[in-house]
Amino acid sequence: MARTIGVIGDRWTLLILRECFLRTRRFEGFQSALGITRHLLAERLKKLVRQGILRRIPYQESPKRHEYILTQKGLDLYPIMMAIVHWGDIHMVDERGRPLLHQHRKCGKDFDPVMVCSECGEPLSAKEVHTHPGPGARSTPPNPAASKTKARSRAA
Amino acid sequence: MARTIGVIGDRWTLLILRECFLRTRRFEGFQSALGITRHLLAERLKKLVRQGILRRIPYQESPKRHEYILTQKGLDLYPIMMAIVHWGDIHMVDERGRPLLHQHRKCGKDFDPVMVCSECGEPLSAKEVHTHPGPGARSTPPNPAASKTKARSRAA
DNA sequence: TTTGACGGTTCTATTTTAGAACTATAGAAT
DNA sequence: ATTCTATAGTTCTAAAATAGAACCGTCAAA
Missing domain, CATH: 1.10.10.10 (Winged helix-like DNA-binding domain superfamily/Winged helix DNA-binding domain)
Structure with missing residues (x-):
């Protein structure tokens, strides 16, 4: 990230x-x-x-x-864009409403983007997700690079 | 945005x-x-x-x-996060692979986030979407504030 | 011969950020 | 009683990024 x-x-x-x-x-x-x-x-x-x-x-x-x-x-950045636009549509619009609407050509309707699980298709929310280390995980969670910040701890 | x-x-x-x-x-x-x-x-x-x-x-x-x-x-920023992380997982990982995996508690599986249409449930991609002005549309598409080269305000 | 469109580059002034040190409160250790 | 440590900041200076504006070069059209 x-x-x-x-x-x-x-x-x-x-x-x-x-x-x-x-x-x-x-x-x-x-x-x-x-x-x-x-x-x-x-x-x-x-x-x-x-x-x-x-x-x-x-x-x-x-x-x-x-x-x-x-x-x-x-x-491939499209989902990022849409996620940002959608959050703005929910939380940042003024009284006038959304500046832009999005129509899905396939179904013809104006839509909101919804993020779902690739495995079960259910909508996702933060607390339904458990994060765990993958193959490229850093050795010292959560951030080893941060320790090069002059190691504020006594670092025995 | x-x-x-x-x-x-x-x-x-x-x-x-x-x-x-x-x-x-x-x-x-x-x-x-x-x-x-x-x-x-x-x-x-x-x-x-x-x-x-x-x-x-x-x-x-x-x-x-x-x-x-x-x-x-x-x-509510969660989808933005996930979209960014996922793009990174596809385009920015090194040979070691993803640093973090996400497990969906509901179905128990590691997943990728997928952005779908709220109306028909189909996955979205940029070219399947038509953008058109909404109620809060700016008068001079795409950006009126930009034309007056002064106007420092962020479209207050 | 000048004008305008396009796609930049260069310059200075202002704003942000990095990096490090310093302040403050309070419990625990000596 | 004094020092140490943990926590959550604030303050300072130097370096980097950004804003704002002007300038440059190519070519076509007027």
């Missing part, structure tokens, strides 16, 4: 990605949609390309122009 | 919240688990309390000590 947050956990990246999902593809498009500074936008796009979340592809020669489109890795 | 990101969209807040879901409740617990500076931790906890995501409750008098627990609003 820390690694993932290193990629998407800043003030702009998720907003840029949202624009991608809303079909924005070009520098000016992102800039005017978000009001992000051009400097930061260029930085973030570069980073997202490096991370393999966006691909930068030319749409014209002379002058060279590129557009940014989501890779599969980027498309 | 911008408003939600204003709350959880920084380098530490989501990590703090993850610790909350992992049952960490106290200042030192967060600090040693994450290695966050004490200054920022205090800031973030205050902010989360102000936002109604955590509640600060005393667990002893003299010296006064408090612990931080998730409100319902905070618990």
Whole structure:
């Protein structure tokens, strides 16, 4: 999770990605949609390309122009987006209501995203889930790296 | 979404919240688990309390000590957490595998979170969803505030 | 020949964050 | 009685990130 947050956990990246999902593809498009500074936008796009979340592809020669489109890795961020949007819809909307609705093409209805268990299909909530170490577990739960913080304990 | 990101969209807040879901409740617990500076931790906890995501409750008098627990609003962030963790599990793990597994108490199995349509129950993906303006839609899609290059307010 | 669109880069000023030390309360140990 | 430890912060300075604005280069159209 820390690694993932290193990629998407800043003030702009998720907003840029949202624009991608809303079909924005070009520098000016992102800039005017978000009001992000051009400097930061260029930085973030570069980073997202490096991370393999966006691909930068030319749409014209002379002058060279590129557009940014989501890779599969980027498309896979969709549940994160939807989860964030949904939480905002529940907890952050003003009296006017939701700014955006989502319609599921398959069934034709406006929907909310629901997170379910892949094994039994039941909706999930925090207390129904038990977390336990996996194969890549860190040796010193919950965080060994934290101890490089100069080991505030006497560390016998 | 911008408003939600204003709350959880920084380098530490989501990590703090993850610790909350992992049952960490106290200042030192967060600090040693994450290695966050004490200054920022205090800031973030205050902010989360102000936002109604955590509640600060005393667990002893003299010296006064408090612990931080998730409100319902905070618990509702669970799908966001799970979506992030799951994306990381797919795209960011090293050869060792997932650091954490999640077991669903109801069915007893280790699971992945799946996001489905609330109306038909089918799994969702970006291209199956059509986005359209809702009652709280902004007048100048996609972002009016961005056009007036002044307007520092976060769409207050 | 100038203007405008596009996609950046460069600069300075402000804000955030990191890192470390310091404060305060109180029980336990010496 | 004094020191140690645990807990939960606060304060300070330096480093990094971000905001805001201007500038640059290519090309097409006016």
